[in-house]
Structure formats: C-alpha cells, structure tokens
Amino acid sequence: MSFLDLKNVTKIYPNGTKAVHETSLSIDEGEFMVFVGPSGCGKSTLLRMVAGLEDITEGDINLDGKLMNEVDPSERDVAMVFQNYALYPHMNVYNNLAYGLKNRGIDKETIEQKVNDAAKLLQISDYLQRKPSMLSGGQRQRVAMGRAIVRNPKIFLFDEPLSNLDAKLRIQMRLEIKKLQQKVGVTSIFVTHDQVEAMTLADRLAVINNGIIEQLGTPIEIYDNPKSLFVAGFIGSPQMNFLDGNLKNKTLSAEGFEIKDINSDYEGDVTLGIRPEHLSQTENGLINLKVDLVEQLGSDNLVYGQLKDKKDFCYRCPGNQTIKTGANLSLNIENNKYYIFDKSTGKRVN
Amino acid sequence: MTRFITSSFSHLILLIGILIMVFPVWMIFASSTHTSSMINMSGLQMFLGDSFYENYLRVLLYQGGFFKEITALKMFFNSFIMATGVAILSVVTSLMAAYALVYYRIKHATFLFWIIFITILVPLELRIFPTYSVMAELNLVNSYFGLIVPISASAIATLFFRQFYKTVPDELLESAKLDGANTWRFFVDFLIPLSKTMIVAMLIFMFVFGYNQYLWPLLVTTSEQYWTVVMGLKMMSGSIVHRFAFVMMSMVPPILIIIVLQKHFIKGVFQDK
Ligand SMILES: Nc1ncnc2c1ncn2[C@@H]1O[C@H](COP(=O)(O)OP(=O)(O)OP(=O)(O)O)[C@@H](O)[C@H]1O
Ligand SMILES: [Mg+2]
Numbered sequence: 210m211s212f213l214d215l216k217n218v219t220k221i222y223p224n225g226t227k228a229v230h231e232t233s234l235s236i237d238e239g240e241f242m243v244f245v246g247p248s249g250c251g252k253s254t255l256l257r258m259v260a261g262l263e264d265i266t267e268g269d270i271n272l273d274g275k276l277m278n279e280v281d282p283s284e285r286d287v288a289m290v291f292q293n294y295a296l297y298p299h300m301n302v303y304n305n306l307a308y309g310l311k312n313r314g315i316d317k318e319t320i321e322q323k324v325n326d327a328a329k330l331l332q333i334s335d336y337l338q339r340k341p342s343m344l345s346g347g348q349r350q351r352v353a354m355g356r357a358i359v360r361n362p363k364i365f366l367f368d369e370p371l372s373n374l375d376a377k378l379r380i381q382m383r384l385e386i387k388k389l390q391q392k393v394g395v396t397s398i399f400v401t402h403d404q405v406e407a408m409t410l411a412d413r414l415a416v417i418n419n420g421i422i423e424q425l426g427t428p429i430e431i432y433d434n435p436k437s438l439f440v441a442g443f444i445g446s447p448q449m450n451f452l453d454g455n456l457k458n459k460t461l462s463a464e465g466f467e468i469k470d471i472n473s474d475y476e477g478d479v480t481l482g483i484r485p486e487h488l489s490q491t492e493n494g495l496i497n498l499k500v501d502l503v504e505q506l507g508s509d510n511l512v513y514g515q516l517k518d519k520k521d522f523c524y525r526c527p528g529n530q531t532i533k534t535g536a537n538l539s540l541n542i543e544n545n546k547y548y549i550f551d552k553s554t555g556k557r558v559n
Numbered sequence: 560m561t562r563f564i565t566s567s568f569s570h571l572i573l574l575i576g577i578l579i580m581v582f583p584v585w586m587i588f589a590s591s592t593h594t595s596s597m598i599n600m601s602g603l604q605m606f607l608g609d610s611f612y613e614n615y616l617r618v619l620l621y622q623g624g625f626f627k628e629i630t631a632l633k634m635f636f637n638s639f640i641m642a643t644g645v646a647i648l649s650v651v652t653s654l655m656a657a658y659a660l661v662y663y664r665i666k667h668a669t670f671l672f673w674i675i676f677i678t679i680l681v682p683l684e685l686r687i688f689p690t691y692s693v694m695a696e697l698n699l700v701n702s703y704f705g706l707i708v709p710i711s712a713s714a715i716a717t718l719f720f721r722q723f724y725k726t727v728p729d730e731l732l733e734s735a736k737l738d739g740a741n742t743w744r745f746f747v748d749f750l751i752p753l754s755k756t757m758i759v760a761m762l763i764f765m766f767v768f769g770y771n772q773y774l775w776p777l778l779v780t781t782s783e784q785y786w787t788v789v790m791g792l793k794m795m796s797g798s799i800v801h802r803f804a805f806v807m808m809s810m811v812p813p814i815l816i817i818i819v820l821q822k823h824f825i826k827g828v829f830q831d832k
Contacts, residue, residue, distance in 0.1 A: 262733050282736045289737050295730035299752045308748070309738035356738070 210271060211235040212396055213259070213364060218268035220254050220420075228254040230420040231268065236398070236413075241390050244400045245407035246417035247443070252400045255417070256366050259398065261285050273363055283312075288357035289366040293373065294349050296341035302328075302352050303337040309360045327359040330389070347378045354386070358393060365390070365397040371406065383409060404444050408432070416440045438555035441482045441548055447511060447523050449548070452481045456549065456558070464518040466495040468542075473549060475558040482548035485511070485525040494539035498522055503532050512538070584810075591615075591803035598799050610800070618804045621797070629783040631791065631805060637706075638770055638788040639812060644707035645769030646762045653713050654758070657720035658746055662732070672721060679714045684774060691778050701782045710768075710775055716761045723754050759824045767813050788812075 213236040220229040228251040236242050244252040257263040259270060261282035270277045277285060288309075297305050306324045315323075328334040331351040341349055350370065357365055367386075371379045387410055390397050401407050407414055408428040416424045416431065416439070424431055424440045435441035441449050454463035456479045461468045463481055488496070497517060504511040505528065512524040512532055524540060526532070549559040586603050593608035619632045656675070660668050683690075690709045691700075699705035727750070735745050751758070773789045780786065786794070788809045795802055 260733075260737060262736070282733070283739045283741060285737075287737060289734070291730045291734060293728070293730060295728065295734040297731070297735075297749070299749075308735075308740075312739035312744065356734075360738075 210274060212238040212240075212273060213398075214269075214271040215255075215259075216269045216271075218255070218258060218270060219266050220251070220258060220263060221266045228420055229258070232420075232422055233268075234415065234422065234425070236396060238396055239394050240396055241387070241410060241412040242396075242398045243407045243411035243414050244398065244417055245404055245414060245443070246402065248402055250417045251420040252402070252417055253368055254420075256289075256368055256398060256400050259364070260287050260289050260366050262289075286360075286363045287366060288360055288362040288364075289368065290353045290357050290370040292369045294341075294353040294370075296349060296352055296356075298341055301338050301340055302333060302344070302355075305341065305352055306355050306359045309356065323359050324355075327355045330358065330392075331355045346374055347382065350374060350378075350382055354389070358389070358395075362395065365395050367397065367399040369401055370399075371401070372403075379406075386410065405446060408444070414444075416443060418443075435482075435548060436557050438480055438482070438550040438557075441550070441557075445484055447485050447525065449482045449484050450522050452483070452516075452520065453552070454479050454481045454549075461549065464520070465497065465516065468495070468547070471549065471559055473559040475549075475551065478552040479558065480550045480552050480555075482550060483542055484546065485523040487543050487546040488524045488526075488540045489543050490526070490530075490538055491541045492539060494541040496522070496540040496542075498524060498538045498540055500532060500534055500536045500538060503534060514538070587803050588807050591800055591807055593800060595798040595800050614800050614804045615808070618801050618808070621801070629786050629791075631788075631808070633784070634786050634788045634791045635808070635812065637703075637785055640703055641706045641772070641776070641787060642766045642769035642812070642816075644703065645711050645772075646766040648707060648711035649713040649716055649765045650758055650761050652711065653716035653720050653761070654751070654754075656717045657724055658750060660717075660721055661724040662742070662745075672717075675714050675717055677714075678712075679718075683710060687774060687778060694779055699779075701780055701785055703785075705779045706776055706785065706787075707769070709779075710772065713761075713765060716765065719757060719761065720754060723757055724750060727753065756824060759820050763817055763820050763824070766816050770813055 213234075215232055215234040217231045217233055218229060219227070219231050221227050232255065244255060246252050254263060258265050259272075259277075261277065261280060265278050272285065272287075297308065300308065303324055306327060307320050310320045310323060324337075325334070328337055331354055333348060333351050333355060336344060336348060336352075341352065344352065350373075353370065370386075371382055374382060383406055386399075399406075399410055401410075411428050414424075414426060414428050414431055415422045418439050424436045426434075428444075431440060431444050435444060438451070442451070452463050454461050455477070456471065456473065457476050459469070459471045459473065461471050461479065461481060468481075498512070498514040499516075500512055500514040502513040504513070508528045510526050510528055510530060510532060512526060514522055514524070516522050524538065532538070547559075548557060550556060551558050586605065589607055590598055590604045591614060592611040593604050594610050597608065598604070620630055622630055659665065660672050665671065694700055694705045694709060697705075699708075731749060732745060735749055740748060770787075771789060772787070773793070776785070776787045776790055780790075792806065792809060795805060
C-alpha cells in the first residue's frame with residue numbers, strides 16, 4: 210500500500226449532487242500530485258475528503274497505513290492551504306503559525322524555534338508581530354504556507370492557493386512552492402484549474418472531469434499522450450486544434466486533406482487533434498491556413514486563422530519568423546504528431 | 560466657504576439638540592445642590608447651590624423604606640449586582656446558544672431559532688405571574704438569583720451573535736480544525752475574540768436593561784433588603800432636593816458602564832478593520 214491510498218472513493222452531497230465517482234488513486238511518499246480540471250469537476254471535493262472536511266460517501270482513504278474514513282480532521286495530521294488563505298484575523302503572524310503547535314501541547318521554546326525556522330524559510334520573519342490584515346497578498350500567502358509547514362504534517366493540501374495573486378506573483382510563488390516542497394519533501398496534493406500551474410508543479414498529474422479521473426501520469430506523459438479528447442483539449446496552451454474527419458481502412462479523410470497509413474483499426478467518425486506547436490511550414494503541405502491575426506510573444510508567434518471550411522485554427526511558430534495578416538500558409542504536421550479520437554466517446558483511437 | 564457655512568450650520572443644529580436634551584438634567588442637578596426651602600420658595604434653580612455634600616451624603620446613608628431598613632447605597636449595590644448579573648449571564652447564554660444553533664448539527668436549527676426569536680414578542684409583563692410562581696416554588700423569592708435568572712435569557716443577543724457567527728467564513732473553522740482545535744477551542748480561541756466588539760456592546764445593552772427593571776424586582780422582592788435603585792425612585796419619599804439628588808445618582812452607573820466599556824468597544828471596532 211502506498212502512502213496515500215484512495216479506493217473507490219465516491220462523494221454524493223446531501224442534495225444529491227454526485228461530485229466524485231468511484232475514484233481510486235495512490236500517491237507515494239514525497240510525491241507532488243496535482244489535481245487539475247475545469248470548475249466544478251470535483252477537485253476540491255476530493256481534496257476535502259482527504260482532509261476530512263467532507264464525509265466520504267463510499268470507499269476508503271488510507272493515509273500512512275491507517276484508515277482515515279472516521280478520523281476527525283484534527284487527528285489526521287494534514288495541513289491545508291486555502292484559496293483565501295483563511296488566516297486567523299485576530300492573531301498576529303506568530304500566533305497564526307504557533308496555534309497548531311500549541312494545540313498539541315508542544316512546549317514554548319520548541320514552538321518558538323519551529324515558528325522562527327519556518328518564518329525564515331518563507332522570509333516572513335519581519336512580519337511576525339503583524340496581524341494578517343496588515344500584510345500584502347503575497348505575504349499572506351506565505352503565512353498560509355508557513356502555517357502548513359511549521360506543523361510538519363504527513364501531507365500538504367493546497368486548494369487553488371495562487372488564484373488570488375496577480376500574474377507575476379503567481380509565477381513567483383509557483384516556483385517557490387515547488388522549491389519548498391522539494392526542500393521539505395512532504396507529500397503534497399495541489400488543486401488548480403490552471404493547466405500551466407499543473408504542468409509546472411506536478412510530479413504526477415490527475416486530470417479530472419465530471420468527478421472522474423480521466424488520466425493520470427507525469428505532465429509530459431499526459432502532454433505527449435492524451436488518452437481522451439477532454440485531456441487533449443485541457444492540457445496544452447494554446448489549446449489543441451480539433452478537426453472533424455472520418456477514418457476508414459487506416460485512412461483519415463478530413464476537410465481538404467487525407468492522412469494515410471494510420472496506426473488504428475477503428476472505423477467511423479473521428480476528431481483529429483493537432484497541437485499548434487506540432488506544425489511547420491512547407492510547400493504543398495496538408496493544411497492551408499489563411500491568417501487572421503498574429504500574436505507576437507517574442508519567443509514565439511501565435512498565428513490564428515481559418516481553414517478552407519472556415520474552421521478556426523492556431524499555429525505556433527518561432528518568434529523570428531515574420532508572418533503577415535492575410536497570408537496563406539501551407540502547413541505540415543511534424544513527425545506524425547497527431548491524435549485521433551472517437552467522435553462519439555472521445556476516446557483516443559490511434 | 561459654502562462648505563464652512565453648511566458645516567457650521569449643521570453643528571449649530573446639533574448643539575441646539577444637545578442643549579435641549581441636557582438642559583432638564585442640568586436643572587435637576589443644579590436644584591439638587593440647594594436647600595429644600597430654597598426650591599419651595601423660588602422654584603427650580605439654574606445655578607449651583609452649596610448644599611451638594613450635605614444632600615448627597617444624606618441620601619446615600621438615609622435609612623429609607625417603610626421599615627427603614629434600606630439605604631440608597633444598598634440600593635445601588637443591589638442594582639449593580641442585578642444589572643451585572645443579567646448582563647454577564649445573558650451574554651454567556653446567548654453566546655453559547657448561538658454557537659450551538661450555528662455550528663452543531665442540530666435538526667431544524669432554524670426553526671428552533673425562530674422559536675427563541677418569538678419570545679421577543681412576548682413581553683416580560685405577560686409571563687410575569689407564571690415566572691413568579693416558579694420562583695416562589697423554588698424558594699427563590701427575595702434573592703439575587705431570583706432577581707437575575709428569570710430575565711437573563713436574551714433572544715435579541717442570541718439573534719445578534721447568531722447573525723455574526725453566520726458571517727464567519729467556513730474556512731476559518733476548517734482551518735482551525737486541521738490545526739487541531741476541537742469545538743470548545745474554536746469557541747474560545749476564535750468566536751469569542753472575533754465577537755469581542757459585539758460582546759461589549761451586548762454587555763452594555765443588557766446592563767442597562769437589567770438596571771432599568773422595575774416590575775420584576777418589585778414582584779420578586781418583599782424584603783426591603785433587595786430593593787433596587789429604580790424601585791427606590793418610585794418608593795422614595797422625603798424632601799424634593801433629596802429626591803433630585805437620588806435621581807441624579809441613579810443615572811451614574813449606566814453612564815459609568817458605557818464610559819468604561821466604550822473604550823474596548825471602539826478599540827475592537829478599529830482593530831477588526
Ligand atoms: N456542499 C455542497 N452541496 C452540494 N453540492 C456541492 C457542494 N459543494 C460542491 N458541490 C457540487 O459538487 C461539484 C464539485 O464541486 P467542487 O467544489 O469539488 O468543484 P471544483 O472542481 O473544486 O471546482 P472549482 O475549480 O470551481 O473550485 C460541483 O458540481 C458543485 O456544485
Ligand atoms: Mg474548488
């Protein structure tokens with residue numbers, strides 16, 4: 210049995226909403242797991258069941274070899290960082306960090322040392338005497354992290370802790386969380402709906418949709434090898450292009466082009482997925498793109514346009530190429546990096 | 560310039576308002592420092608006389624009542640005990656009742672709350688005889704306990720605390736739980752400090768409520784030893800200046816409480832911001 214073990218965990222809220230469907234998942238000690246998915250898919254619910262803040266309708270959760278289902282959150286030895294931080298408004302930063310330790314009857318000197326160590330690690334030593342209301346968003350974020358770290362819990366839970374920060378701070382805190390986790394080595398689960406955050410932080414990623422884990426794997430595995438239309442569309446930025454087509458005798462015919470010798474025996478209507486970055490310009494390429502708009506990001510250009518059948522399409526090319534609005538580009542798919550999905554079920558077929 | 564004129568104008572109106580309210584009180588105070596014959600001959604006085612100590616000391620220490628058993632000093636003591644008791648007891652019980660209503664998984668908690676709330680619509684006078692017979696059965700007539708307990712369940716305070724608890728974000732409770740706080744610790748370490756301002760406001764409010772009680776203490780005490788200030792105001796006989804002096808003194812405890820607690824009250828309001 211691994212460090213954290215979820216077995217057929219289901220959550221049905223009292224009003225009948227089925228938020229999590231028979232989910233099984235194992236997380237190893239020291240691993241950084243990220244739950245990613247669109248709003249309302251059940252990420253928070255799953256996390257809160259691990260924390261003990263929601264009852265488990267069915268299934269088992271084991272943490273460090275102990276069944277957690279009936280264990281009170283205060284006894285689970287987990288720490289959670291909330292989206293709005295949930296700092297204790299009437300206590301100063303020192304007491305915010307110390308509160309969990311005091312509740313365990315740890316003696317004063319040890320508490321002081323632990324709090325000071327954590328404060329140093331998070332660079333909040335200067336604010337220990339301040340109330341949370343006197344801190345900036347980033348500082349509050351650090352205090353929330355400090356409160357989790359100082360207790361040295363079995364597992365860290367993060368529920369979208371970065372979403373209240375501005376873009377720049379978010380990237381900075383993202384890096385710091387990753388570094389911190391590697392330094393402290395605590396098993397962590399991080400919930401987000403931001404796929405960039407998910408890709409950059411995760412050792413392993415669980416892509417959740419409608420209360421089901423659609424795919425589980427390292428970020429690169431999931432990026433390179435999405436198992437369903439949903440995962441393919443969710444992971445990667447800009448989003449994968451999707452085209453309608455039909456697969457027959459290992460030949461895919463889409464509007465305006467064909468691809469032969471496809472590695473699949475499936476026959477019927479399919480969706481073809483091509484990532485914007487897996488295209489290159491050639492003469493007489495498969496795909497003809499009429500350029501509507503070019504976004505120059507410096508390192509890259511994002512080229513938006515339309516295919517013959519007026520379908521929107523995106524192509525990403527190196528920033529040193531100049532592409533004009535209104536131009537017609539001829540594109541090829543690099544290294545046969547395309548994905549074919551069953552149109553009705555969304556399952557990958559190649 | 561126009562701003563200066565409008566603001567001086569509104570200040571003027573406020574000053575007039577204050578004068579209208581303070582003037583009668585001042586008249587009584589000024590009159591209470593004269594001798595009775597002076598008042599009887601020339602009516603209420605606008606300016607201070609020189610019998611202040613004489614009048615006030617006499618009122619405080621005079622053995623009054625039908626049986627000459629009680630002094631004003633004792634009445635103040637009784638009123639203070641009663642008002643403080645009512646204030647503390649009702650704040651403590653409403654804090655706990657609101658806590659249970661909001662945080663415990665009580666079936667039909669909202670319904671129960673409205674039942675409690677309805678008692679606001681039932682004035683004390685309406686239930687005063689049944690309450691009296693309960694106290695009589697329990698042998699609590701003529702005791703501080705009997706004076707305090709029956710009027711110390713406050714639906715209004717429960718309402719205020721409940722509404723406040725409902726605005727406390729759930730994450731705070733969840734976060735505290737994960738930090739190892741049990742139900743009791745959450746109450747003591749979080750809700751009480753967070754509602755400090757409201758607790759102080761309620762203490763003032765309930766103190767004044769307890770201090771102003773008239774009908775209930777009248778009914779539940781037969782011994783003059785338990786007379787309160789407000790009862791004394793009604794029962795008191797004696798010369799006019801002594802009565803004025805007593806009226807003046809009867810205003811002091813509520814004002815004192817407000818002055819003492821107001822500091823915390825305002826501090827609390829600003830700290831939470
Ligand atoms: N207390 C509740 N009672 C009933 N339904 C709920 C409750 N909490 C959440 N839900 C429902 O359960 C589903 C999953 O909710 P959850 O909060 O886990 O989503 P999420 O993935 O965290 O979304 P977000 O990214 O917006 O935070 C949603 O459909 C939501 O409406
Ligand atoms: Mg959520």
